[in-house]
Amino acid sequence: MNPLKSQFMLDQTITFLNHGSFGATPIPVFEIYQCWQKRLETQPVLFLGREYHNLLFQAREVLSAYVGADVNDIVFIPNATFAVNLIARSLKLNPGDEILASDHEYGACDYTWEFVCQKQGANYRKQPISFPSDSFEKMTDQFWKGVNEKTKLIFLSHITSPTALRLPVEMICAKAQEAGILTLIDGSHAPGQIPLNLKNLDADFYTGNCHKWMLSPKGAGFLFAHPRSQHLIEPLIVSWGMHVDPAISSGSKFIDSLTWTGTHDPAAFLSVPAAIQFIQTNNWTEKSRNCHEELVKFLPVFSSITGKEYLYQSDQQFGQMASIELPQLMDSKELKNALYDDFQIEIPVIEWNQRHFLRISYQVYNKISNLEKLYATLKDLIPRFQTK
Amino acid sequence: MNPLKSQFMLDQTITFLNHGSFGATPIPVFEIYQCWQKRLETQPVLFLGREYHNLLFQAREVLSAYVGADVNDIVFIPNATFAVNLIARSLKLNPGDEILASDHEYGACDYTWEFVCQKQGANYRKQPISFPSDSFEKMTDQFWKGVNEKTKLIFLSHITSPTALRLPVEMICAKAQEAGILTLIDGSHAPGQIPLNLKNLDADFYTGNCHKWMLSPKGAGFLFAHPRSQHLIEPLIVSWGMHVDPAISSGSKFIDSLTWTGTHDPAAFLSVPAAIQFIQTNNWTEKSRNCHEELVKFLPVFSSITGKEYLYQSDQQFGQMASIELPQLMDSKELKNALYDDFQIEIPVIEWNQRHFLRISYQVYNKISNLEKLYATLKDLIPRFQTK
Numbered sequence: 135m136n137p138l139k140s141q142f143m144l145d146q147t148i149t150f151l152n153h154g155s156f157g158a159t160p161i162p163v164f165e166i167y168q169c170w171q172k173r174l175e176t177q178p179v180l181f182l183g184r185e186y187h188n189l190l191f192q193a194r195e196v197l198s199a200y201v202g203a204d205v206n207d208i209v210f211i212p213n214a215t216f217a218v219n220l221i222a223r224s225l226k227l228n229p230g231d232e233i234l235a236s237d238h239e240y241g242a243c244d245y246t247w248e249f250v251c252q253k254q255g256a257n258y259r260k261q262p263i264s265f266p267s268d269s270f271e272k273m274t275d276q277f278w279k280g281v282n283e284k285t286k287l288i289f290l291s292h293i294t295s296p297t298a299l300r301l302p303v304e305m306i307c308a309k310a311q312e313a314g315i316l317t318l319i320d321g322s323h324a325p326g327q328i329p330l331n332l333k334n335l336d337a338d339f340y341t342g343n344c345h346k347w348m349l350s351p352k353g354a355g356f357l358f359a360h361p362r363s364q365h366l367i368e369p370l371i372v373s374w375g376m377h378v379d380p381a382i383s384s385g386s387k388f389i390d391s392l393t394w395t396g397t398h399d400p401a402a403f404l405s406v407p408a409a410i411q412f413i414q415t416n417n418w419t420e421k422s423r424n425c426h427e428e429l430v431k432f433l434p435v436f437s438s439i440t441g442k443e444y445l446y447q448s449d450q451q452f453g454q455m456a457s458i459e460l461p462q463l464m465d466s467k468e469l470k471n472a473l474y475d476d477f478q479i480e481i482p483v484i485e486w487n488q489r490h491f492l493r494i495s496y497q498v499y500n501k502i503s504n505l506e507k508l509y510a511t512l513k514d515l516i517p518r519f520q521t522k
Numbered sequence: 523m524n525p526l527k528s529q530f531m532l533d534q535t536i537t538f539l540n541h542g543s544f545g546a547t548p549i550p551v552f553e554i555y556q557c558w559q560k561r562l563e564t565q566p567v568l569f570l571g572r573e574y575h576n577l578l579f580q581a582r583e584v585l586s587a588y589v590g591a592d593v594n595d596i597v598f599i600p601n602a603t604f605a606v607n608l609i610a611r612s613l614k615l616n617p618g619d620e621i622l623a624s625d626h627e628y629g630a631c632d633y634t635w636e637f638v639c640q641k642q643g644a645n646y647r648k649q650p651i652s653f654p655s656d657s658f659e660k661m662t663d664q665f666w667k668g669v670n671e672k673t674k675l676i677f678l679s680h681i682t683s684p685t686a687l688r689l690p691v692e693m694i695c696a697k698a699q700e701a702g703i704l705t706l707i708d709g710s711h712a713p714g715q716i717p718l719n720l721k722n723l724d725a726d727f728y729t730g731n732c733h734k735w736m737l738s739p740k741g742a743g744f745l746f747a748h749p750r751s752q753h754l755i756e757p758l759i760v761s762w763g764m765h766v767d768p769a770i771s772s773g774s775k776f777i778d779s780l781t782w783t784g785t786h787d788p789a790a791f792l793s794v795p796a797a798i799q800f801i802q803t804n805n806w807t808e809k810s811r812n813c814h815e816e817l818v819k820f821l822p823v824f825s826s827i828t829g830k831e832y833l834y835q836s837d838q839q840f841g842q843m844a845s846i847e848l849p850q851l852m853d854s855k856e857l858k859n860a861l862y863d864d865f866q867i868e869i870p871v872i873e874w875n876q877r878h879f880l881r882i883s884y885q886v887y888n889k890i891s892n893l894e895k896l897y898a899t900l901k902d903l904i905p906r907f908q909t910k
Contacts (some may be wrong), residue, residue, distance in 0.1 A: 143560065143563040144563070145565045150565075152567050155566070155567050155570075168559065171555075172552075175530075175531040175532070175546065177532065177533045178544035179538075179544060182740075212784060212785075213783075213784035214784065215761050216784055223611075241762065245761065246760040246764075248764075249757075250760075352566075352787040353786040371604055371607045371758070372637045372638075373630040374633070376630075376633040376636075395600070396604055396630065398740055399739060399741045402787060480565070480568070
């Protein structure tokens with residue numbers, strides 16, 4: 135067994151190749167999480183009513199340093215879906231305005247934009263980005279063809295969910311800023327998987343999850359807003375922060391109005407510093423790179439059984455998560471079930487643009503034999519499930 | 523010590539008379555809460571991706587039976603603030619429309635309605651209800667004077683937060699239903715403190731917290747919507763439920779569209795059945811009534827040191843939480859600090875309509891000596907803090 139796997143609580147009988155969907159938390163971080171919950175229960179009013187704002191500030195300080203942002207430009211939110219809803223509801227769209235996204239976005243976020251645009255007579259437009267991928271420059275050009283004078287905001291994943299493709303958000307944010315178009319980057323899969331410097335990226339809005347690749351407990355994410363664009367934001371859940379008690383004000387309306395959303399268990403937010411400490415003391419940058427390199431070596435091998443092309447134009451276009459294309463399947467759910475029920479392999483089978491993919495997550499608790507097992511199993515299963 | 527206090531994790535050195543703000547969770551319920559979190563971490567994809575919908579349905583079944591609702595008319599939400607925001611954002615208000623509330627509502631909810639009404643050119647109107655209180659009939663008459671042809675929705679607390687006053691929501695819901703006015707009842711403090719039968723109440727919308735008087739862990743509440751009004755509801759956080767996978771559909775658009783709000787820790791929701799079981803196996807109805815009766819006996823005694831009238835026209839107008847009025851204070855925060863720092867009494871000092879109150883929560887883990895200590899301490903402190 136990979137010795138790091140013993141630091142996680144994951145069922146050892148499962149070949150777990152799906153860190154991407156919900157992450158996994160190391161035991162020392164999880165223990166701190168549950169300690170916060172015990173502390174809360176010891177004196178709920180002291181904890182939530184008087185200590186919480188300072189504790190949360192300390193957690194934001196550690197998080198903001200990790201992602202390269204000023205502490206008052208970043209707030210905790212439960213997850214990226216929440217943040218996308220928050221931004222979508224904040225925008226004052228006029229009929230005919232366009233939100234421009236790629237055709238690789240996360241379905242729940244597509245639904246959010248469709249809902250909000252429909253309410254305001256605006257248009258949610260999805261621009262194709264080729265897959266197998268092109269160079270970052272060509273991706274940028276291809277995407278930018280979707281921009282027109284009605285484009286109000288560009289919504290893009292930093293690393294896409296259905297296809298595990300890193301998009302050239304740096305280039306696109308720079309062009310958008312020049313063109314006076316707002317940007318919202320969905321970094322659900324980015325922090326912890328690739329290095330982030332939000333100040334340098336210069337997006338208007340950036341959201342990330344801490345509970346995926348940063349290993350924190352579930353329900354911890356963040357929303358970054360550039361100071362130039364914070365005035366555009368409205369709280370999704372209005373509460374006391376709308377007219378905050380000066381004694382607990384952060385001095386920032388952005389922070390104050392988004393911090394308190396009614397009584398909740400804030401232990402996931404408060405455990406983010408422990409997750410960052412775990413990552414840093416365990417040389418995650420190096421371990422993450424090793425994982426990436428194992429994927430780089432192994433991915434091309436799958437083509438021999440799928441008959442499909444390698445999907446990435448360069449190694450920089452994915453991190454610890456990568457896709458392989460499958461032949462057209464008769465029933466993708468049946469393949470998923472067979473992989474799990476008969477071979478104990480947890481991995482998502484994805485339908486995207488009428489094509490089928492497997493998305494492999496290779497986390498530090500995985501080992502090469504997991505990929506070898508996947509290969510051997512697919513070799514056996516693909517002929518049974520592909521369209522004749 | 524009250525033997526039931528040992529079932530809670532509350533700091534034994536504190537005289538805890540503020541169950542109302544954030545509740546408190548019994549140890550057996552808390553242990554189940556943390557067990558759900560461990561189970562999640564053992565196989566996050568199995569738990570959140572495949573088992574969750576059934577587990578949540580089972581929890582909703584237990585909750586809906588407890589509050590007297592059909593299982594598909596009630597969804598879990600983190601807290602009542604969330605539900606009030608959800609309803610406020612769902613309504614399509616026209617300029618001039620009115621939302622009618624009492625002047626005893628929770629401040630964060632006032633802010634929510636002010637925000638939403640301001641965006642749509644509608645009016646948030648607060649109708650006074652006298653305190654010391656009148657009979658339920660006179661309260662109803664006094665409140666109903668605020669109704670006019672523009673009134674679109676009535677928003678009322680079942681038990682008010684600043685004044686701990688039970689409002690005649692049964693009478694008002696009946697009149698509103700007859701008049702074709704929607705009703706949203708904020709039952710933050712109701713479930714667990716007074717018996718509920720949501721079917722009989724016949725409100726359009728009702729929200730409650732499970733983490734206050736039902737003793738569940740923080741972040742568990744519910745929203746009930748009457749079948750006649752479910753079509754008015756839009757999700758506050760659009761996610762996969764907007765176009766749900768038929769394999770996990772509940773058959774109800776109301777349930778489907780509100781159930782999944784992005785990755786979160788659902789342990790608080792799943793622990794609600796354990797909280798209900800704790801309440802039921804510990805004869806809570808009887809114990810709660812005993813608490814109420816102790817308050818009924820003790821409350822009038824405070825008038826001798828406050829010089830203020832008893833606030834409730836009848837014993838039916840409060841449960842385990844009741845207010846006493848204080849003389850005008852020079853600084854209510856200073857009194858609050860003195861009570862906690864010098865006497866270890868946790869109790870809220872409340873400013874409402876330019877008057878000052880203490881809100882006493884008397885939970886089953888309290889004992890008469892807690893009230894006696896409060897009395898003796900106030901006798902000493904009031905002369906020091908009241909306006910000369």
